[in-house]
Amino acid sequence: AFRYGPQISNVQELDVITGLGEMVTCSKERNSDLFDAVLGGLGQFGVITRARIPLVPAPTRARWVRLLYTGAAALTGDQEQLIDVERANALSGLMDYVEGTVLADKGLIGSWRSPSPSSSSFCSEPDAAARVAKLTEEAGGVLYCLEGALYYGGTAGGEPDVEKRLETLLRELRYERGFASVHDVSYVEFLDRVRDGELKLRAAGQWDVPHPWLNLFLPRSRVLDFAAGVFHGILRRGTTGAMGPVLVYPMNRNRWDGDMSAVFPEEEEVFYTVGILRSAVSDGDLARLVKQNDEILRFCEEAGIRCVQYLSYYADQAGWEKKHFGPAKWARFVERKRKYDPKAILSRGQRIFTSPLA
Numbered sequence: 001a002f003r004y005g006p007q008i009s010n011v012q013e014l015d016v017i018t019g020l021g022e023m024v025t026c027s028k029e030r031n032s033d034l035f036d037a038v039l040g041g042l043g044q045f046g047v048i049t050r051a052r053i054p055l056v057p058a059p060t061r062a063r064w065v066r067l068l069y070t071g072a073a074a075l076t077g078d079q080e081q082l083i084d085v086e087r088a089n090a091l092s093g094l095m096d097y098v099e100g101t102v103l104a105d106k107g108l109i110g111s112w113r114s115p116s117p118s119s120s121s122f123c124s125e126p127d128a129a130a131r132v133a134k135l136t137e138e139a140g141g142v143l144y145c146l147e148g149a150l151y152y153g154g155t156a157g158g159e160p161d162v163e164k165r166l167e168t169l170l171r172e173l174r175y176e177r178g179f180a181s182v183h184d185v186s187y188v189e190f191l192d193r194v195r196d197g198e199l200k201l202r203a204a205g206q207w208d209v210p211h212p213w214l215n216l217f218l219p220r221s222r223v224l225d226f227a228a229g230v231f232h233g234i235l236r237r238g239t240t241g242a243m244g245p246v247l248v249y250p251m252n253r254n255r256w257d258g259d260m261s262a263v264f265p266e267e268e269e270v271f272y273t274v275g276i277l278r279s280a281v282s283d284g285d286l287a288r289l290v291k292q293n294d295e296i297l298r299f300c301e302e303a304g305i306r307c308v309q310y311l312s313y314y315a316d317q318a319g320w321e322k323k324h325f326g327p328a329k330w331a332r333f334v335e336r337k338r339k340y341d342p343k344a345i346l347s348r349g350q351r352i353f354t355s356p357l358a
Contacts, residue, residue, distance in 0.1 A: 002083035005256055011052070016045075060154045061151070062185055062187050064190055067145065075100055076248075079098055103142070132179075141232075213244075219272075220269070220270040220272060250270045261336070342357050
């Protein structure tokens with residue numbers, strides 16, 4: 001996402017059936033208002049029946065890298081350098097994929113997202129669990145992991161180039177030395193990496209359970225405040241029995257289109273996505289995790305952290321207007337609804353519009 005933006009930024013043309021029953025072909029050059037409305041539009045303006053999207057030749061291999069950090073400042077600082085493709089620095093664009101994870105307790109060892117052991121991974125060392133546990137304790141109970149990939153093969157460059165990039169990364173990044181994991185996998189294996197985690201959870205009977213997820217977009221200037229209050233505070237209280245990844249990574253705002261319906265922080269050049277993707281695996285977990293999600297949102301409100309929910313849910317229109325869209329975005333969203341689905345036929349279940357517009 002940092003290089004190309006979200007999927008909605010990578011669409012050339014759509015065929016849409018609007019709430020008026022009209023089939024319309026739209027793009028940035030043709031019926032552009034409908035095009036912008038539908039992309040990120042929560043299904044409120046039309047049904048997409050065809051999409052034209054750009055493709056590029058796929059690489060064949062990936063160097064899958066995981067690096068442990070003891071602090072949020074070092075992690076986010078390195079992440080921001082890696083995604084800064086506009087200004088040249090030693091780390092700009094060296095990774096093709098950049099993500100981050102918040103870890104506690106065992107860290108990577110034995111978690112459902114653990115990579116398979118290999119000779120190039122500290123995870124395969126006999127004392128790995130003890131070393132990570134010691135590092136976690138020294139860090140106050142929370143570690144961070146920078147996860148990324150360097151693509152090569154095909155049109156993406158050869159192995160000598162990826163070796164040179166990897167050498168620079170391992171030299172310049174501020175991770176804890178001795179805690180680097182590097183795997184060479186096929187490109188398809190990397191794309192399908194979460195599948196192994198799914199199989200682990202299914203085998204343990206922990207897949208078909210409630211998933212009270214919380215996904216947020218945060219302004220760059222407040223991500224460390226959020227980390228202190230949530231990762232080192234709220235999430236460390238009362239989560240026994242819950243499991244699932246907690247993701248944190250930055251994106252470049254200029255890869256997102258403010259004319260589209262999607263809502264995201266627009267005040268700064270970089271914003272963060274945080275995904276608290278937990279599963280309620282034991283009795284009592286669901287209510288406790290939902291309550292904790294509410295506590296996180298209250299913390300943001302009280303701390304003045306302007307966050308936007310992704311995969312959001314509000315009980316009524318007032319919640320959507322005030323908490324999700326804000327005045328300017330809401331006015332435009334309503335006007336587009338009135339234009340393309342005035343009877344509010346589409347997606348009433350989200351409770352954004354539950355009756356025809358005047």
